[in-house]
Amino acid sequence: MSTSEAPVLLACAHGTRSPAGRAAVSRLVDAVAAELPGTEVVPTWVDVQTPDLAARTEEYAGRPAVVVPLLLSAGYHVYVDVAEAVAADERHRVSAALGPDRALARLLARRVHEACAAAGAPLGSADAVVLATAGSSDRRAVADCAAVAELLGEELGRPVAVSYLAAARPRVAEAVASARAGLADGGRVVVANYLLAPGYFLDLSRAAGADVDTEPLAVPEGEVPPELVDVVVSRYRSVA
Structure with a gap:
């Protein structure tokens, strides 16, 4: 055309x-x-x-x-x-x-594997994964984020906890703390940043206390x- x-x-x-x-x-x-x-x-x-x-x-x-x-x-x-x-x-x-989209879940999974490898070890069976999302007061957006957590869990072959940086709960820091409380010996908390690009929310997520955190979907x-x-x-x- x-x-x-x-x-x-x-x-x-x-x-x-x-x-x-x-x-x-x-x-x-x-x-x-x-x-x-x-x-x-x-x-x-x-x-x-x-x-x-x-x-x-x-x-x-x-x-x-x-x-x-x-x-x-x-x-x-x-x-x-x-x-x-x-x-x-x-x-x-x-x-x-x-x-939500399966392709974005695949990209998130790739980001998780890249971040874990860069941190010194592949994603392990003892690691816990938390999805960090921007958050919204609109329940439809919250449901969209929960759907992505399910898709990412399917891609990674493990449960993924959804969390939010604003407006909804649990907040990312809360989800990280909860995941850490249930870790087996040697496990890490890995945050998958479901964020389009670097910015305020990525900075906030990286202050949430995870052992490993990913790049956003798009990078500069x-x-x-x-x-x-x-x-x-x-x-x-x-x-x-």
């Missing part, structure tokens, strides 16, 4: 003040654009950074566009901020959030995870 035929992809992230987080998201958007030749892929945000989604939808008024929320669960930002931004133009549509250097790119492209194509 040519650019004029394909709906614009508005890649809508949360926004962050972290330079590393901004770089990671920018690289993800560039990788998505490379997978969709002939499609205009435009970054936008719901908070912190500009231009925000309302400005972008006004900029592309009258043109077909698909908003892909670069958000790992569907909470307030998806159901309110994004919905309001596209409401005025019937040619603007919204895909599902990125998660190295490979842009193909699993993540594929999910974004799939979300776009599902409604384009």
Whole structure:
């Protein structure tokens, strides 16, 4: 398809003040654009950074566009901020959030194995895994995160406890402490960070007392995870 035929992809992230987080998201958007030749892929945000989604939808008024929320669960930002931004133009549509998705669970599992190896030993049978998520007051987003914990548990072949960095409980530090209380000798608490990119929440998670913690899904250097790119492209194509 040519650019004029394909709906614009508005890649809508949360926004962050972290330079590393901004770089990671920018690289993800560039990788998505490379997978969709002939499609205009435009970054936008719901908070912190500009231009925000309302400005972008006004900029592309009258043109077909698909908003892909670069958000790992569907909470307030998806159901309110994004919905309001596209409401005025019937040619603007919204895909599902990125998660839950089996591909993201596979990426999380890869991050767990990478982090454990970097810490000196592969993931062991005595290790406990905690999923750290941003958290939300919206029960639908909380359910999305719990579903990802189940998927990650299937990928790793062990139970995974879900935890939250804000708005819901247990908080990550609470889940880490609970996991540590039940550890067998030689076991470690491993936190799998279900976060899109570096930023405030990653810093908060890394202060929760785990023995091992993973990189977020997207990082500012190295490979842009193909699993993540594929999910974004799939979300776009599902409604384009």
